[in-house]
Amino acid sequence: MNSNYYISSFCSIKNNTISLNGSMVYSNENMEFLEFIKAAYKSLDTNYPKFFKMDGLSKLAILAAHVLFKNENINQDKDNDIAVVFSNKSSSIDTDRKHQKSIENKDDYYPSPAIFVYTLPNICIGEISIKYKLFSENSFFIFENFSAQHLLDYANSLLSAGKTEKVLCGWVELDGNQYEAYLYLVTKIGTILHSKENIIKFYNT
Amino acid sequence: MSRGVAITGMGIISAIGNNVEENYESLLEGKTGISRVSKIKTIHRDDIMVGEISFTNQELEQQLGLSSDNNYSRAALLGSIAAKQAIVNAGISNINKYKTGLISSNSVGGMDMTEAHFYDYFQNDAIQKYINGHHSGDSSQKIAEQLGLEKSFVTTISTACSSSANAIILGARLIKSGQLDRVIVGGVDCLTKFTINGFKSLMILSDTFNSPFDEDRKGLNLGEASAFLVLESDKVLQAKNKPVLGYVKGYANTKDAYHQTASSDNGDGATLAMEKALKVAQLSSKDITYINAHGTATINNDLSEGRAILRVFGNDVPLFSSTKAYTGHTLAAAGAIEAVYSILALQNNIVFPNLNFKTQMKEFNITPQLELKEKELQTVMSNSFGFGGNCSTVIFSKKQ
Amino acid sequence: MKTLKQELKENIIEQLNLEDLAIEDINDDDILFGDGLGLDSIDGLELIVMLDKNYGIKLTDPKEGRAIFESIEVMAKYISENRTK
Numbered sequence: 001m002n003s004n005y006y007i008s009s010f011c012s013i014k015n016n017t018i019s020l021n022g023s024m025v026y027s028n029e030n031m032e033f034l035e036f037i038k039a040a041y042k043s044l045d046t047n048y049p050k051f052f053k054m055d056g057l058s059k060l061a062i063l064a065a066h067v068l069f070k071n072e073n074i075n076q077d078k079d080n081d082i083a084v085v086f087s088n089k090s091s092s093i094d095t096d097r098k099h100q101k102s103i104e105n106k107d108d109y110y111p112s113p114a115i116f117v118y119t120l121p122n123i124c125i126g127e128i129s130i131k132y133k134l135f136s137e138n139s140f141f142i143f144e145n146f147s148a149q150h151l152l153d154y155a156n157s158l159l160s161a162g163k164t165e166k167v168l169c170g171w172v173e174l175d176g177n178q179y180e181a182y183l184y185l186v187t188k189i190g191t192i193l194h195s196k197e198n199i200i201k202f203y204n205t
Numbered sequence: 206m207s208r209g210v211a212i213t214g215m216g217i218i219s220a221i222g223n224n225v226e227e228n229y230e231s232l233l234e235g236k237t238g239i240s241r242v243s244k245i246k247t248i249h250r251d252d253i254m255v256g257e258i259s260f261t262n263q264e265l266e267q268q269l270g271l272s273s274d275n276n277y278s279r280a281a282l283l284g285s286i287a288a289k290q291a292i293v294n295a296g297i298s299n300i301n302k303y304k305t306g307l308i309s310s311n312s313v314g315g316m317d318m319t320e321a322h323f324y325d326y327f328q329n330d331a332i333q334k335y336i337n338g339h340h341s342g343d344s345s346q347k348i349a350e351q352l353g354l355e356k357s358f359v360t361t362i363s364t365a366c367s368s369s370a371n372a373i374i375l376g377a378r379l380i381k382s383g384q385l386d387r388v389i390v391g392g393v394d395c396l397t398k399f400t401i402n403g404f405k406s407l408m409i410l411s412d413t414f415n416s417p418f419d420e421d422r423k424g425l426n427l428g429e430a431s432a433f434l435v436l437e438s439d440k441v442l443q444a445k446n447k448p449v450l451g452y453v454k455g456y457a458n459t460k461d462a463y464h465q466t467a468s469s470d471n472g473d474g475a476t477l478a479m480e481k482a483l484k485v486a487q488l489s490s491k492d493i494t495y496i497n498a499h500g501t502a503t504i505n506n507d508l509s510e511g512r513a514i515l516r517v518f519g520n521d522v523p524l525f526s527s528t529k530a531y532t533g534h535t536l537a538a539a540g541a542i543e544a545v546y547s548i549l550a551l552q553n554n555i556v557f558p559n560l561n562f563k564t565q566m567k568e569f570n571i572t573p574q575l576e577l578k579e580k581e582l583q584t585v586m587s588n589s590f591g592f593g594g595n596c597s598t599v600i601f602s603k604k605q
Numbered sequence: 606m607k608t609l610k611q612e613l614k615e616n617i618i619e620q621l622n623l624e625d626l627a628i629e630d631i632n633d634d635d636i637l638f639g640d641g642l643g644l645d646s647i648d649g650l651e652l653i654v655m656l657d658k659n660y661g662i663k664l665t666d667p668k669e670g671r672a673i674f675e676s677i678e679v680m681a682k683y684i685s686e687n688r689t690k
Contacts, residue, residue: 052622113650116403126593129462
């Protein structure tokens with residue numbers, strides 16, 4: 001793979017702070033995750049009522065995508081050729097637990113379809129695709145830890161094979177109040193090189 | 206340039222057989238594996254039918270020679286059995302002689318053990334070992350250990366019903382790019398109350414034998430299975446003179462971008478996946494001789510997929526059938542077991558029937574292949590469409 | 606009947622996570638699905654669960670639900686005629 005690709009922006013959500021390209025855009029300490037993400041949704045003018053039906057993982061992913069795509073001026077009313085490659089450690093465990101709880105008691109047995117549909121990690125990619133009309137390739141990997149190398153190789157391969165114009169890569173992890181989102185957009189033109197060093201540098205920012 | 210990636214080995218365990226030969230015999234005989242669930246205690250026992258594998262966990266442990274302190278979930282057991290069959294079939298004696306990797310997939314990991322033992326963990330130390338077995342990546346790690354690949358590239362894909370198709374796609378790419386010489390690709394899912402109850406809440410489970418593409422279809426039957434294929438590079442093939450079972454010739458993955466679980470009315474994601482796979486294969490729609498459809502027998506999928514097939518193939522729809530009436534919908538394993546069936550179809554020039562069909566769907570006039578049919582096959586297209594709108598198509602060919 | 610309709614509006618807002626809606630925003634004859642309140646198929650399934658959990662009515666065919674859930678008015682009438690809780 002000889003071509004160079006570039007990271008055009010990155011967004012992090014962790015420790016109750018949302019940052020875009022290293023600068024804070026929203027922060028609210030002393031809140032549990034669900035309260036925090038809802039407050040962030042309101043504060044950042046997200047204006048997408050479907051947000052409220054989503055599970056925690058999808059809320060986290062869609063808010064990070066919103067911040068990043070807004071900065072990139074991605075128009076959600078036209079098709080966008082953006083592949084999505086996400087990963088995490090805990091799959092959909094947070095929602096899995098809720099589903100499990102709803103089926104454990106024979107006497108109070110009311111499984112919720114709205115919870116069950118989120119018991120797969122890749123549904124959060126589905127939600128982003130619906131909002132931004134993304135029809136290109138997508139995948140979700142489960143890793144012990146964030147793997148910059150894997151995402152680097154995958155994104156490079158998609159771009160050099162001409163499969164897509166841009167790749168949204170990331171790590172979206174949620175387990176109760178332990179959460180972390182890190183998304184970055186890889187493009188064909190730009191100034192910051194898409195390299196393992198930069199991916200890790202921005203992950204740690 | 207579209208040189209296919211060689212498939213040199215396959216392994217499978219499903220409701221219709223415990224290895225490739227048994228699965229093939231069942232396919233030929235029209236012998237379904239669907240029945241009432243027997244190994245899981247569920248209140249839905251009389252309302253659903255499933256594709257259950259006959260072995261108990263104990264029997265599977267014995268087959269693998271595991272010690273009694275193992276913490277293998279049923280997923281890890283089934284996956285190990287299928288993966289080991291695949292490498293034997295591929296004639297591999299020294300797995301680390303070439304750069305080899307494993308890409309597995311599943312949707313609920315070791316959930317079967319978790320739901321059986323969760324409430325006893327505090328009282329009973331002896332079963333706490335299963336806590337570590339819950340994780341989605343755990344079965345992949347155990348399969349890697351069984352194969353001797355624990356120090357190699359091992360990863361887990363989790364994209365619902367398209368997972369193992371995506372594993373095949375990633376494996377083919379890793380070989381084409383020269384990053385690996387050999388990849389074992391596939392997936393596994395076992396039956397769990399978690400999935401039974403969840404699908405029941407979506408009201409898409411049938412209470413009888415599933416009938417794909419039938420006007421009166423009532424929904425899907427869940428199934429459990431595992432299958433793995435061995436993909437090898439030209440370099441390995443040149444060094445070792447071994448038979449090639451078929452080639453991964455084309456593939457594509459797209460998003461339907463419509464709903465968390467339902468497919469768009471006209472199968473947009475499915476249409477794109479089939480079209481793009483043809484492009485990668487450098488084939489036209491006329492070159493496809495059989496489609497192994499996703500065909501889950503839900504109202505939504507079969508309509509959506511049928512429309513997508515018409516959009517792609519127009520007046521020239523090839524023979525198509527869904528084999529889910531045999532095995533049930535095996536979730537993450539579906540792409541891989543149907544890849545095995547696609548290769549069997551290619552090798553034997555035979556199209557497997559779409560069982561239980563009675564009435565033509567009123568929305569279109571294409572009918573699946575209803576009887577076993579001998580036909581010269583050059584290419585088979587296999588569809589796997591997952592929740593989250595993750596649509597994958599893989600094209601297999603006889604020649605490179 | 607009035608209390609039941611009020612209760613339904615409250616339940617729907619809570620069960621379906623319609624956070625930006627208040628009870629006053631839902632009229633008794635507003636179409637709930639499609640262009641009206643914009644509910645989708647998963648919401649329909651959730652309402653089926655709600656019928657069972659709160660009113661003891663078991664529906665086995667999701668298509669039945671669409672007719673019953675046309676509006677608050679229609680739902681309230683159906684529930685008062687068929688409830689077992």
